[in-house]
Structures are given as C-alpha cells and as structure tokens.
Amino acid sequence: MPLSWLVLIVLALAAAGYFVGRIRVLKLAGGDVRALHSLPVYYGANVALSAAVPALGVLLLWLLIQPSLIENTVSAMIAPEMIPEGSNLNLVMADVRRVADGLYTAVETGAMNMAQVDALQASADVRATLGELGVALGQDVRPEVLAAAKSYLVASGTGNTARMVVVLALSLTGLVLSMIRTKPDYRARNVVERAVLALLMAAASLAILTTVGIVLSMLFETINFFGLHSWKDFFFGTIWAPNFRGDSELSILPLLWGTLYISFIALLVAVPIGLFAAIYLSEYAGPKTRAFAKPLLEILAGIPTIVYGLFALLTVGPMLINLFGQTGALGVNWMSGATSVLTAGVVMGIMLIPFVSSLSDDIINAVPQAMRDGSLGLGATQSETIRQVVIPAALPGIVGAILLAASRAIGETMIVVMGAGAIAKFSLNPFESMTTITTRIVSQLTGDGDFSSPETLVAFALGLTLFVLTLGLNVLALYIVRKYREQYE
Amino acid sequence: MYDIAKMGTDVDQNTTKISARNVQVYYGDTHAIKDVNVEIGARSVTAFIGPSGCGKSTFLRCINRMNDTIDVCRVDGDILIDGEDIYDKRVDPVQLRAKVGMVFQKPNPFPKSIYDNIAYGPRIHGLAKNKADLDEIVEKSLRRGAIWNEVKDRLHAPGTGLSGGQQQRLCIARAIATEPEVLLMDEPCSALDPIATAQVEELIDELRNQFSVVIVTHSMQQAARVSQKTAFFHLGNLVEYGDTSQIFTNPQDERTESYITGRIG
Structure with a gap:
C-alpha cells in the first residue's frame, strides 16, 4: 500500500x-x-x-x-x-x-x-x-x-x-x-492544550535544531578543510591566491580586511544619516509627515540587494569615476575602475540606512515622555532635550542597532560581488578594488573545482568564520539592547 | 483636620504672583477648561483639588506652557506672572519654564548621575561660572530638596537607582536648582508610599518660604495639610477658590461640599 x-x-x-x-x-x-x-x-x-x-x-x-x-x-x-x-x-x-x-x-x-x-x-x-x-x-x-x-x-x-x-x-x-x-x-481540554503546547515546543526546537544543524555541517566541512590545509596559513597567512591545480595560498586575513573596510565605510554612511533621520522622524516630524516618510524610508529595506548591486555597478561606480577618475571633475586620477571599496561601501551604507533609522526610531520612541517633560519643564529647548536627555537615554539601544547593522554589512553578499571587485589585498586606498569573505565564498563554490579539494572546502571555513563573527556581533547587540530595556520596564 | 488646616495662615498672601483671567483650554474639540479666573499668592502653597478629568492638571500645565508641546491643545485668555502675560508672543516658553519649574506625577530622574541630574538645569542656563560654583549649586539644591544627607556619598551614582521617594525629592531638587520663582507640582506624591509622602509634604511646606508653590493633588488630606489656599475644579470649571481652612470647613458651593465629604468624585 x-x-x-x-x-x-x-x-x-x-x-x-x-x-x-x-x-x-x-x-x-x-x-x-x-x-x-x-x-x-x-x-x-x-x-x-x-x-x-x-x-x-x-x-x-x-x-x-x-x-x-x-x-x-x-x-x-x-x-x-x-x-x-x-x-x-x-x-x-x-x-x-x-x-x-x-x-x-x-x-x-x-x-x-x-x-x-x-x-x-x-x-x-x-x-x-x-x-x-x-x-x-x-x-x-x-x-x-x-x-x-x-x-x-x-x-x-x-x-x-x-x-x-x-x-x-x-x-x-x-x-x-x-x-x-x-x-x-x-479532562479532555487539559490534554488537548498540552498537545498544543507540545506542538509549539516542537516548532521552537525545530528552529533551534536547524541552526545547530547548519553550524554542525559547516563545522564538519571546515574540519575536512583543515585536514587538507594548514590552519596557520588560513588564519595568519597574508595571501589569498586559490589555484585549482592545488598548492593554493588560502588566507582569510586579506578577505577579512576587505570585509571590515567596506563595512566600516558602509556604517560611516548609514549611521549618521540613519540616526539623524530617526531623530527627525521621532522628535520633530508631525504625525502626517511621519505617516508617509517612515514607510517610504522602509521601502529602502525592501529593495533586493541584487538591485543595490546593479545600482553600485552601473550608477554609483561610474559617478565616482566621474569625480575621482582620470578625466573626472576633480582631475585627481585616483580611481580607475567602477568597482571599488568606496562604491560598495556607499551603496551598502544606503542599504543600511533604513535598518539604522527604523531601529533607532523605535528606541528613541521608547524613551518615556516623562524624560522629555522633565527636561522641557526645566527650561531646556527641544534640541537640548534631545541631545542631553533623549539620545543618552537611548544610546545603548542605538549602539545595539548599529551593531546589528554592522553584522548585516559583514554578511552582505550581492552588493560586494557586483561593486567591490575581486582582488584580495591589504590596502587603505578606498578607490581600489578589494574583495570580501562573502564574494570569495561565492566564487569558490561556483567554480567547477573538485568538491573535496581545499580550494572548494575553504568556502566552509570562510563561512563558519563569518558566521561566528556576525553571531558574536548579534549577541553583543542583543545583550546591549536588552540591558537597556530593563531600565524602563 | 481643622488644626492641620489652620497652619500657615499667618503667611502674607497679599502679593499676587500669578493671575489668570478668563482662561479657556481646548483639546481639539473638547473644551477642557472653562473660563477660569484665579489669583495665586506669592510665597504660599496653593492646592488644586477635584475629581479626575476636572482639568486641574491641564490648568497647571498652562502656567508654564507645557501644553505647547501637545499639538491639539489651544489656550485662550490671559495668564499673568508678576503682571506679565506669559502667552504674549514675545515670551519665549523656554525662558518661562526656567522661571516656572515643574515636578511631575511620576518621579522622572534622567538616566544620569545624581549630580548631573541636578546640574542639568544650571548648565543649560549658564548659572554656574565654574565647577566649584556648580558644586555649590548642586549641594544647595540637594539640601533644599531634603535629600542631601542621603545622597552626599554617592553623587555620581545613577539617579534612577534611588527609591521612589528619593527620586521624587531629587526631581524637586532638580527643579529648584534653576532658581525658579514658581514651582508647579502635578500630584507629586501619587506614586509614593505614606512615609515618602510625609517627607515630600514636609519639604513642600519649607519650600513656600522661597517659592510660590502650586500643587495638584487627589488627596484632600494632603491639600489640607500643605496648602494655604485651595481651588476646587469640577468638569473644567473653577467652582470655588479660597483659604484652605474655609474650603474644608465651610464650603460655599454645594458641589465643593459634596466632593470633600465624599459624595461625588
């Protein structure tokens, strides 16, 4: 049957x-x-x-x-x-x-x-x-x-x-x-309710078990990788040069540098803009402005990252060349190709704006009105109140929001695949191409190399490192946010 | 109640500090305060009593223009402090609030240290020339707030870590630190236990030597204990205003009598 x-x-x-x-x-x-x-x-x-x-x-x-x-x-x-x-x-x-x-x-x-x-x-x-x-x-x-x-x-x-x-x-x-x-x-009702409880618990544990499963599968492949390739070279080497005939130098440091540098530029764009937008929306904007501006800003968060990637490659990159390139407006000849740290960083920053602003907005709104009243009642202006009472009170939450944004920036893939280039190197020049952990995972796995070669397996080691990095940031962010919440409840 | 109500009647209440004429307040379409006329004396404690929603807090918030922060609120009529109309276009509400301090229903210390809580107002208004000056203002305010002895060893601990009663006295000290002339208190004891209430009431009684205090309260005993004048509000109207002893012993209006004897409200 x-x-x-x-x-x-x-x-x-x-x-x-x-x-x-x-x-x-x-x-x-x-x-x-x-x-x-x-x-x-x-x-x-x-x-x-x-x-x-x-x-x-x-x-x-x-x-x-x-x-x-x-x-x-x-x-x-x-x-x-x-x-x-x-x-x-x-x-x-x-x-x-x-x-x-x-x-x-x-x-x-x-x-x-x-x-x-x-x-x-x-x-x-x-x-x-x-x-x-x-x-x-x-x-x-x-x-x-x-x-x-x-x-x-x-x-x-x-x-x-x-x-x-x-x-x-x-x-x-x-x-x-x-x-x-x-x-x-x-007592049929109690029995049925216990069954429902069991269902809820099963759903919750399934989510947790999936995470554990992902981590374990990554872990095993990573262990395979370290069986084939020295971990010292992976963590402490300085050259990333995969070679599908074998004998590659696979070191995470140049990739990590690219990742952090691009994320840093992204946060440099997203944090001030997002934070100022949040302050305007939560403290100054009237209900009408807020009602249309906030959803409009959040649309940014709904744009697929591949579209941001296109935007980086076709709009922002050429625009930056027009500014900093050989025949550019500034005539400085700093930038030769459209893909660069700056291109990817700026576009990723734009992507993160709604992330920062929306979270910060919620956190600023969570500061009790009594704080504002107290400050206004002492003869402070609205601006003084925001700078000296509201923002300090919301600061831990804002820091948490920024850390969450940072962990998104580090894990972002499509924008850097299209906007950042493919050259792994240590450089401080933001006009140069650089590459990140995520783009290398994509390129190592989409090649036609043997699946059991270190050149492919390195993707898992990279992925696990990335996961540990973003997990650490998320845990830290949630810890800070939670600590802040306790203060007002 | 009599003997308590008698206290403080010897204070000079002849000088008028605040005078309100034909004050109307609207929240959108709601007419919250109807035609209120009142003269509040200097260096005395005036209590506003009345059932919930009668407009006493709304009227209190008109005196330092805190209602300006509410979009739908509109105030008509004149409120004069020392003969000057505070709703005049030339008056900056921020300056006014430095002169007319406010203490709120729930203690709302800023999430800063005790010291910074008190120093907040003086810093904004530039009242201290240097650090020593500021230290002195902080100490003086905390002493006048009757909380100095409890916090002098931990001035740099967070103000939110104090007990409810201590927090409220800290907020009063914070309001005093900017040297206001009038102190508005919106049910300052409603979140406090009886012991903390007694401490705050004692403090209010001392404050009237320097400030004109206006206090909104739900507790008629409290009004009787701390105030010299009492105003009874009902449904947005000022029903009766007079000496506290007279309001509580010999009310002229039937509604006042019903309220203080517990028949309405």
Missing part, C-alpha cells in the same frame, strides 16, 4: 474519531453540555489526536530509519573487491537502488511478479527489460548488483508491510483507548 494511502487512512481514522468522540461524550452526559468537564470539541479533538499523532510520529521515524537500515544490510553484500576501478561503494549502491526501483515499478505495474523477479538472472537482459518500463540504466547490470537489488527490494517490501501494520495498529489502539477514556469527567 503506498505511503499516501497509509497517511490518508490514519487521517480518516482521526477525523472519524473526532466526530464519534464528540457524539459519545454528549450521549454519556445525556446531552447536557454543562455536565461535561470540557466542551465536546475537546473530547473529539482528544480522540483525533490519540489516533493520529502516535501513528504519524512512528511513521515519520520509520521513514527516516528504514532506508539507512536496509542500505547497511545490502551494502554489506557488496564486497570491496567487487567495486570496479574508479568507482566507490556509494556509486555502486546508487546503481543498486536504481535497479531495485526499476524492479519495484515492474512489480507495481504488473509486468512481472515477485517469482519472476526472483528468477531474473544477470545474464538475462535486465537492462532491456527495465528500459521498456521506463527505467533507464547506464550500463549492463552486473550479477552482484542484481543480487543486491533483489534483496533490497525484498527488504523494503517486508519493511513497508511491517510499517503499515504497525502504524495502523497504533492508530486503532490510540482511537480505542481514547474512546474508552472519553467520559464526562475526563
């Missing part, structure tokens, strides 16, 4: 349980809802949950565990000497799975029965037979692969039958047990 049918049957049982549970409890209470501990829907929901949740949970676990179990048993059948030259166990197992899938289709569509499958010999033209059924195989099936595929097929057939029996049995048991418990004084 296919999986979808199994799921549908369980769900149908649950749905039936819902109605029967409701009706049963009402009947037991003699039709008087007030005699029940909970409303009838809770009894119904309780029965439905008992029928569905354990069964579907076991099904899910089964789906996760069965393939790897079968894989292990079957792959034990393939002795190392049977693996052809230039191949490996994984490739052979992929063949086994494809043949097994083909045989399964053959059985399903009625072209063969299990006895015929059993009788199949490698000498018979399995490839042709399966080809007629729409399963294309790249080469003739070797005997050991066919044997493995047969046992694969048998094992998964047994597994699927057992799965169906266990899941249905669980579903029915849950249904019957909860039905027995369904009595007017049963």
Whole structure:
C-alpha cells in the first residue's frame, strides 16, 4: 500500500474519531453540555489526536530509519573487491537502488511478479527489460548488483508491510483507548492544550535544531578543510591566491580586511544619516509627515540587494569615476575602475540606512515622555532635550542597532560581488578594488573545482568564520539592547 | 483636620504672583477648561483639588506652557506672572519654564548621575561660572530638596537607582536648582508610599518660604495639610477658590461640599 494511502487512512481514522468522540461524550452526559468537564470539541479533538499523532510520529521515524537500515544490510553484500576501478561503494549502491526501483515499478505495474523477479538472472537482459518500463540504466547490470537489488527490494517490501501494520495498529489502539477514556469527567481540554503546547515546543526546537544543524555541517566541512590545509596559513597567512591545480595560498586575513573596510565605510554612511533621520522622524516630524516618510524610508529595506548591486555597478561606480577618475571633475586620477571599496561601501551604507533609522526610531520612541517633560519643564529647548536627555537615554539601544547593522554589512553578499571587485589585498586606498569573505565564498563554490579539494572546502571555513563573527556581533547587540530595556520596564 | 488646616495662615498672601483671567483650554474639540479666573499668592502653597478629568492638571500645565508641546491643545485668555502675560508672543516658553519649574506625577530622574541630574538645569542656563560654583549649586539644591544627607556619598551614582521617594525629592531638587520663582507640582506624591509622602509634604511646606508653590493633588488630606489656599475644579470649571481652612470647613458651593465629604468624585 503506498505511503499516501497509509497517511490518508490514519487521517480518516482521526477525523472519524473526532466526530464519534464528540457524539459519545454528549450521549454519556445525556446531552447536557454543562455536565461535561470540557466542551465536546475537546473530547473529539482528544480522540483525533490519540489516533493520529502516535501513528504519524512512528511513521515519520520509520521513514527516516528504514532506508539507512536496509542500505547497511545490502551494502554489506557488496564486497570491496567487487567495486570496479574508479568507482566507490556509494556509486555502486546508487546503481543498486536504481535497479531495485526499476524492479519495484515492474512489480507495481504488473509486468512481472515477485517469482519472476526472483528468477531474473544477470545474464538475462535486465537492462532491456527495465528500459521498456521506463527505467533507464547506464550500463549492463552486473550479477552482484542484481543480487543486491533483489534483496533490497525484498527488504523494503517486508519493511513497508511491517510499517503499515504497525502504524495502523497504533492508530486503532490510540482511537480505542481514547474512546474508552472519553467520559464526562475526563479532562479532555487539559490534554488537548498540552498537545498544543507540545506542538509549539516542537516548532521552537525545530528552529533551534536547524541552526545547530547548519553550524554542525559547516563545522564538519571546515574540519575536512583543515585536514587538507594548514590552519596557520588560513588564519595568519597574508595571501589569498586559490589555484585549482592545488598548492593554493588560502588566507582569510586579506578577505577579512576587505570585509571590515567596506563595512566600516558602509556604517560611516548609514549611521549618521540613519540616526539623524530617526531623530527627525521621532522628535520633530508631525504625525502626517511621519505617516508617509517612515514607510517610504522602509521601502529602502525592501529593495533586493541584487538591485543595490546593479545600482553600485552601473550608477554609483561610474559617478565616482566621474569625480575621482582620470578625466573626472576633480582631475585627481585616483580611481580607475567602477568597482571599488568606496562604491560598495556607499551603496551598502544606503542599504543600511533604513535598518539604522527604523531601529533607532523605535528606541528613541521608547524613551518615556516623562524624560522629555522633565527636561522641557526645566527650561531646556527641544534640541537640548534631545541631545542631553533623549539620545543618552537611548544610546545603548542605538549602539545595539548599529551593531546589528554592522553584522548585516559583514554578511552582505550581492552588493560586494557586483561593486567591490575581486582582488584580495591589504590596502587603505578606498578607490581600489578589494574583495570580501562573502564574494570569495561565492566564487569558490561556483567554480567547477573538485568538491573535496581545499580550494572548494575553504568556502566552509570562510563561512563558519563569518558566521561566528556576525553571531558574536548579534549577541553583543542583543545583550546591549536588552540591558537597556530593563531600565524602563 | 481643622488644626492641620489652620497652619500657615499667618503667611502674607497679599502679593499676587500669578493671575489668570478668563482662561479657556481646548483639546481639539473638547473644551477642557472653562473660563477660569484665579489669583495665586506669592510665597504660599496653593492646592488644586477635584475629581479626575476636572482639568486641574491641564490648568497647571498652562502656567508654564507645557501644553505647547501637545499639538491639539489651544489656550485662550490671559495668564499673568508678576503682571506679565506669559502667552504674549514675545515670551519665549523656554525662558518661562526656567522661571516656572515643574515636578511631575511620576518621579522622572534622567538616566544620569545624581549630580548631573541636578546640574542639568544650571548648565543649560549658564548659572554656574565654574565647577566649584556648580558644586555649590548642586549641594544647595540637594539640601533644599531634603535629600542631601542621603545622597552626599554617592553623587555620581545613577539617579534612577534611588527609591521612589528619593527620586521624587531629587526631581524637586532638580527643579529648584534653576532658581525658579514658581514651582508647579502635578500630584507629586501619587506614586509614593505614606512615609515618602510625609517627607515630600514636609519639604513642600519649607519650600513656600522661597517659592510660590502650586500643587495638584487627589488627596484632600494632603491639600489640607500643605496648602494655604485651595481651588476646587469640577468638569473644567473653577467652582470655588479660597483659604484652605474655609474650603474644608465651610464650603460655599454645594458641589465643593459634596466632593470633600465624599459624595461625588
């Protein structure tokens, strides 16, 4: 029986349980809802949950565990000497799975029965037979692969039958047990609410587990990388020169320098503009101005970063050349190409303005009106009040906002891919091309290098370093913001 | 209540400090203060009492033009301090507020040190020539705020770390530091416990030697304890204004009597 049918049957049982549970409890209470501990829907929901949740949970676990179990048993059948030259166990197992899938289709569509499958010999033209059924195989099936595929097929057939029996049995048991418990004084509402709580907890832990999963996968690849490449060179070397023939110098420092330099310029643009905008919007602007200016500013945050990248490459870069280039307005010949630290930094700064202004605006608004009244009541002007009372009171929060913006700047990719250039070097000149960690991750992974070479794996080490960096900044920012909040609540 | 209310009647209340004539206040379409006329004496404590929403706080905030910070608020009529109309176009509200200090319902120390809280006003108005001068102003204000002994060892600790009652006395000291002539207090004790209230009331009684104090209060006992004159507001009208002892013992208006005996409000 296919999986979808199994799921549908369980769900149908649950749905039936819902109605029967409701009706049963009402009947037991003699039709008087007030005699029940909970409303009838809770009894119904309780029965439905008992029928569905354990069964579907076991099904899910089964789906996760069965393939790897079968894989292990079957792959034990393939002795190392049977693996052809230039191949490996994984490739052979992929063949086994494809043949097994083909045989399964053959059985399903009625072209063969299990006895015929059993009788199949490698000498018979399995490839042709399966080809007629729409399963294309790249080469003739070797005997050991066919044997493995047969046992694969048998094992998964047994597994699927057992799965169906266990899941249905669980579903029915849950249904019957909860039905027995369904009595007017049963606290169905509490049980259902606990189930909802469990659901909420599952959602929260899923988010956390995903983060852990990402970190772990990065970590393992990074460890692989450090097995192939010296960590001293990675962290303390000064040259970034990947070479796909091997023997590369892969050091993070020039990239880190580019990243930090561009982020610094971005913050130099975003912090004053964003902060001043926030002060105007929260302290001076009337409700009408605020109502249209704030959403307008926040539109900036909704622009895809690739569009900013285009803007950097096609508008800001040429504009800067017109100013600082050889034939530029200033006649200084400082800048030769459109991609530079300044181009990327300025555009990234523009992207961060709404980030800084929106967060700072919220924080400034959170400063109690009593502070402003107190200052105005002492004969301070509005400007004095803002400079000496409101901003100092909001400062920790503003610093937090700036740190959050900084962590975005460090992790930003598209703008620097398009606007910053590709040359890794240490330089203080903002008119030169430079490159960042994120752009190098893109270029290392989009090449056609071998996936297990250090030149590709370095992307994970770079990514992990970047992650640690932004995580540290975020934690620091949240810590500061939270500390500030405590002051007024 | 009688004996308490009697206190301070010997003070000279003949000089008028603030006089309001036909004051109307509108919040948008709401007519919040209707035709208020009142003469407030110098160097005395005047209490505004009345049920919630009667306009007493609104009227108080008119006296230092704090209502200017509310967009929808409009004030008509004249309020004169020392004979000068404070709603005249030539009057800078900022200057006025330096002269007419205000203490708010909830203690609102700035998130700065105790010292900086007090020094805030003098610094803005350039009242101190040098650091020593400023130190002196801070000490004097804290002494007059009756909080010096409690904070003298931790002047550079944050003002927000004090207890509620200490914070409110700090705010009073902060208001005094700018040397105002009038001190407005908007329910200064409503967020305080009885002991802190007693301390603040004692302070208010001392303050009337130097300032004209106007206090809004919900507590009739407090009005009776600290004030020499009392004004009763009801639904935006000034119903009755007179000596505190007279208002509490022999009110002329029926509504005043109902309020102080607890039948309305």
